[in-house]
Amino acid sequence: MQTLELLAPAKNLECGIAAIDHGADAVYIGAPRFGARAAAGNSLEDIRQLCDYAHQFGAKVHVTVNTIIYQDEMLDTLKMIQQLDEIGVDALLLQDMGVLTEVRAQNLWSRELHSSTQCDVRTPEKAYWLTTLGFKRIVLARELSLDEIKAIHQAIPDREIEVFVHGALCVSYSGVCYASEKCFGRSANRGECAQFCRMKFDLLDSNGQEIEHQRYLLSLKDLCQLDHLKDLADAGATSFKIEGRLKDINYVKNVVAAYSSQLDAIVKAEPRKYRRASVGHVQYNFTPNLKKTFNRGFTHYFLNGRQPDIASFDTPKAIGEFVGKVKEIRGNISFNVATVASFKNGDGLCFINDDRELEGFRVNRVEGNRLYPFGMPEHMRPGMALYRNNDRAFEALLARKSAERKIYIVIEMEPVMGNKFREEPQGVKAVVNIMKTKEADGGLIYQVAEVFKELKLEKAKRPQGENIKAQMSKLGDTIYEAYQVELLKGMETYFVPNSILTAIRRELIDELTKANQKQLDKSLWGGWDRTLFNNGFGFSQPGEHRLTKEEFTWQPEYGKWGYLYNIANYDARDFYQIHGLSPVVPAFELGKNIPSAWNAKTQEEYDENIEKDKANRSMQPKFTNERGESLLMQCRHCIRYSLGYCVKRGGKKPSWREPLFLQLGDGRRFRLEFACNECQMNLYSEK
Known part of the structure; x- marks a missing residue:
C-alpha cells in the first residue's frame, strides 16, 4: 500500500498548527537560522510545540537547514541541529555537504535526512548518489516531467520522493541561481x-x-498540480509539497484544505492501494478555492512536457480569479460588470491595462453588478478583463475557526461481574481503539487503552444505553471524536452514575493520549533508541571526521563551472576532494577573498590546480x-x-x-x- 503525505509550509507556529488542523500530514518550518527563507526563522520552543501538536495526529515536522554554511558558522549549525533532534523534529532538510559530513560523522541526528530541493536533483544518477550519502528522501527539482519522475523512482525504489505541487516557481533550477547574489549581494543559497x-x-x-x-x-505563473496528484503518486512520488513559508495563514488554510480533500478522494476511490500518512479527519467550515488566495495564474509547468503558457510576463503580482469584463463606465463614479460573480464592499479588484501593467483598486460600494470604487482607475476601459485578488467574504470565512481535525475512536464498555472468592472486584471495563478513517477499509489500527473502574453493579430500572453512549461521547475540546460506543455483555442493563461515567471517560482519554503518543513515537521514529545517538555537545572540530571515498561513487556534473557545487566550508571542500573533484572552487558567494571560510592553503591549492588544468582549458573551473x-x-x-x-x-x-x-x-x-x-x-x- 502506498502512503501519501501532504507536506505544508509553516511560516511560524500558528501557520504550522493551522496546516495540521486543515489536513496536512507533515509541515516544514525554518530553523532559528540557516534556512532557505532567512525571513522565516523560528525559535526552538515554537518548533517543539509544533512537534507536540503534530505528533498527536501522527503528523511530522520537517525543519529546513538548507543553506550553504560558512566555516565560522559550522559549530553553531551543528549545535542547533542536535537541539532540533532533542526536541522531536522528524526530518532535517540539508543542502550543504559539509554539514552532512559532520552530522553523520558525529551521530548528531537520529531520524530522517532529506536532501533539499537546493541540491538540484534532475537525474536518476544524482538521486541515487544522494541516497548513498544517507538521505532517506530526495526532493526533486520542480521542472521535471512525469516520465523523469518515474525514471528517478525506478532508480531509487526504496527511497521516498518529494515533489512540489503548488506555489511560486523559481525560474532557475534551485541551488544553482546566483543572479540575486551577483546583482544585489543577497544570496539565494543563503x-x-x-x-x-x-x-x-x-x-x-x-x-x-x-x-x-x-x-x-x-x-x-504559480504551480498547481491539484488535478495531477494521482499521476504523481503513480509515478512514484510519496510526498506532495506546497510552497509558501512566507505566505500568510489564510493561504495555508485554503491551499492545504484543497489538496487534503483531493488526496482523501484518491484514497477513498482506491483504499487498498493508497492511504494517508497521518490520522484524523477534518471538518471544514468553508469550501476551498485555490483561485481565491494569492496566485499569479496557474500552470502545470513541465509535468506533461513543455507548455507555451507558463510565464506571467505582464505582472509578477497576484492576479486572482477572473470575475467578468468591464461593461459600462459612468464618469468617474462607477462601472458595470458583465459577470455572474457577486461582490462585497472592500473587495480587491485588478486588470491589465493597455500598457500591459497591472492596476488594482478597492470596491467601496456594491449595487448588484454596478461597482463604486474608492477611486476610479484611470486606465480602465470597457471590455477589459477584471480579476479579484482579494475576496473580502472568503477572507472573513478563513479568519474564523475554519476547520476542526479529530481522530475517530471506538469505545467498548462491558460489565465485569468479579469473583469474591478470587478477590476479583465488580466494575466496568472500558476499551478504546483508534480508527484510521471511518471508511470500513480503514478499520481499527490498534487497541490503544483500557480502564477498569471498580463499582458495585446494580440492574437499572430502565435501559441505560442511550445515556451511557451520550456520556462517553462527550469528548469536548479533545482531539478525539467517538465514532461509535459499543455496549457489550448487557452493559446497557446496568445503572452507572453519570459521575462515574465522567471519571471513566476522563481516565480513558488520559490513557489514550499516553498510549497514542507511545504508538506514534514508534511509527514516527521506527522504534529507534534515541539515547544511542545522543552525545551531548562534545563536538569535534569540523574536518576531523570525513566520509571515505570507498563508500560512494560520483561523477562531476557541472563541468567548468566549479562554483555550482556551493563549497563554502572545509568539510564541503574535503568532501568533494575525496570524491575526486579537481580543482575545488569556492562558492560563488565567497569568491576568492573570504578568509574565515577559505584559507591561504586552500587558495594555494586552487591556484596550483588551475595551472595543472591549463592544458585542458575547456574544463578549467573558474568564476x-x-x-x-x-x-x-x-x-x-x-x-x-x-x-x-x-x-x-x-x-x-x-x-x-x-x-x-x-x-x-x-x-x-x-x-x-x-x-x-x-x-x-x-x-x-x-x-
Whole structure:
C-alpha cells in the first residue's frame, strides 16, 4: 500500500498548527537560522510545540537547514541541529555537504535526512548518489516531467520522493541561481533571494535593438498540480509539497484544505492501494478555492512536457480569479460588470491595462453588478478583463475557526461481574481503539487503552444505553471524536452514575493520549533508541571526521563551472576532494577573498590546480568564461519559446540576430544562451 503525505509550509507556529488542523500530514518550518527563507526563522520552543501538536495526529515536522554554511558558522549549525533532534523534529532538510559530513560523522541526528530541493536533483544518477550519502528522501527539482519522475523512482525504489505541487516557481533550477547574489549581494543559497526573476527587463538583440520593452520575462505563473496528484503518486512520488513559508495563514488554510480533500478522494476511490500518512479527519467550515488566495495564474509547468503558457510576463503580482469584463463606465463614479460573480464592499479588484501593467483598486460600494470604487482607475476601459485578488467574504470565512481535525475512536464498555472468592472486584471495563478513517477499509489500527473502574453493579430500572453512549461521547475540546460506543455483555442493563461515567471517560482519554503518543513515537521514529545517538555537545572540530571515498561513487556534473557545487566550508571542500573533484572552487558567494571560510592553503591549492588544468582549458573551473561572464541561471523556461520563436518546435523564424540580452532598468545586461540540445536557457552576467 502506498502512503501519501501532504507536506505544508509553516511560516511560524500558528501557520504550522493551522496546516495540521486543515489536513496536512507533515509541515516544514525554518530553523532559528540557516534556512532557505532567512525571513522565516523560528525559535526552538515554537518548533517543539509544533512537534507536540503534530505528533498527536501522527503528523511530522520537517525543519529546513538548507543553506550553504560558512566555516565560522559550522559549530553553531551543528549545535542547533542536535537541539532540533532533542526536541522531536522528524526530518532535517540539508543542502550543504559539509554539514552532512559532520552530522553523520558525529551521530548528531537520529531520524530522517532529506536532501533539499537546493541540491538540484534532475537525474536518476544524482538521486541515487544522494541516497548513498544517507538521505532517506530526495526532493526533486520542480521542472521535471512525469516520465523523469518515474525514471528517478525506478532508480531509487526504496527511497521516498518529494515533489512540489503548488506555489511560486523559481525560474532557475534551485541551488544553482546566483543572479540575486551577483546583482544585489543577497544570496539565494543563503536564504536571501532578492527576487531578480520578478523584475522588469527589456529584451534586446545582438545589435541592441529592442524586441520586448519592460516586461517581466523571467516571472513564472504559480504551480498547481491539484488535478495531477494521482499521476504523481503513480509515478512514484510519496510526498506532495506546497510552497509558501512566507505566505500568510489564510493561504495555508485554503491551499492545504484543497489538496487534503483531493488526496482523501484518491484514497477513498482506491483504499487498498493508497492511504494517508497521518490520522484524523477534518471538518471544514468553508469550501476551498485555490483561485481565491494569492496566485499569479496557474500552470502545470513541465509535468506533461513543455507548455507555451507558463510565464506571467505582464505582472509578477497576484492576479486572482477572473470575475467578468468591464461593461459600462459612468464618469468617474462607477462601472458595470458583465459577470455572474457577486461582490462585497472592500473587495480587491485588478486588470491589465493597455500598457500591459497591472492596476488594482478597492470596491467601496456594491449595487448588484454596478461597482463604486474608492477611486476610479484611470486606465480602465470597457471590455477589459477584471480579476479579484482579494475576496473580502472568503477572507472573513478563513479568519474564523475554519476547520476542526479529530481522530475517530471506538469505545467498548462491558460489565465485569468479579469473583469474591478470587478477590476479583465488580466494575466496568472500558476499551478504546483508534480508527484510521471511518471508511470500513480503514478499520481499527490498534487497541490503544483500557480502564477498569471498580463499582458495585446494580440492574437499572430502565435501559441505560442511550445515556451511557451520550456520556462517553462527550469528548469536548479533545482531539478525539467517538465514532461509535459499543455496549457489550448487557452493559446497557446496568445503572452507572453519570459521575462515574465522567471519571471513566476522563481516565480513558488520559490513557489514550499516553498510549497514542507511545504508538506514534514508534511509527514516527521506527522504534529507534534515541539515547544511542545522543552525545551531548562534545563536538569535534569540523574536518576531523570525513566520509571515505570507498563508500560512494560520483561523477562531476557541472563541468567548468566549479562554483555550482556551493563549497563554502572545509568539510564541503574535503568532501568533494575525496570524491575526486579537481580543482575545488569556492562558492560563488565567497569568491576568492573570504578568509574565515577559505584559507591561504586552500587558495594555494586552487591556484596550483588551475595551472595543472591549463592544458585542458575547456574544463578549467573558474568564476567566468572566456568572455568574462558568470553563469547565473539555468532555466527550463525559454523566453524564445514563450514568445513563439522556437523554430525547433514549430515557432516563427525570428528576424533578429542572436545573442539576445535581458536589460534591467539601470542598464545592466545579461546574455541569454539557448542550449537547444538540452532544451535549456542559460543566463550570463556581462563582464
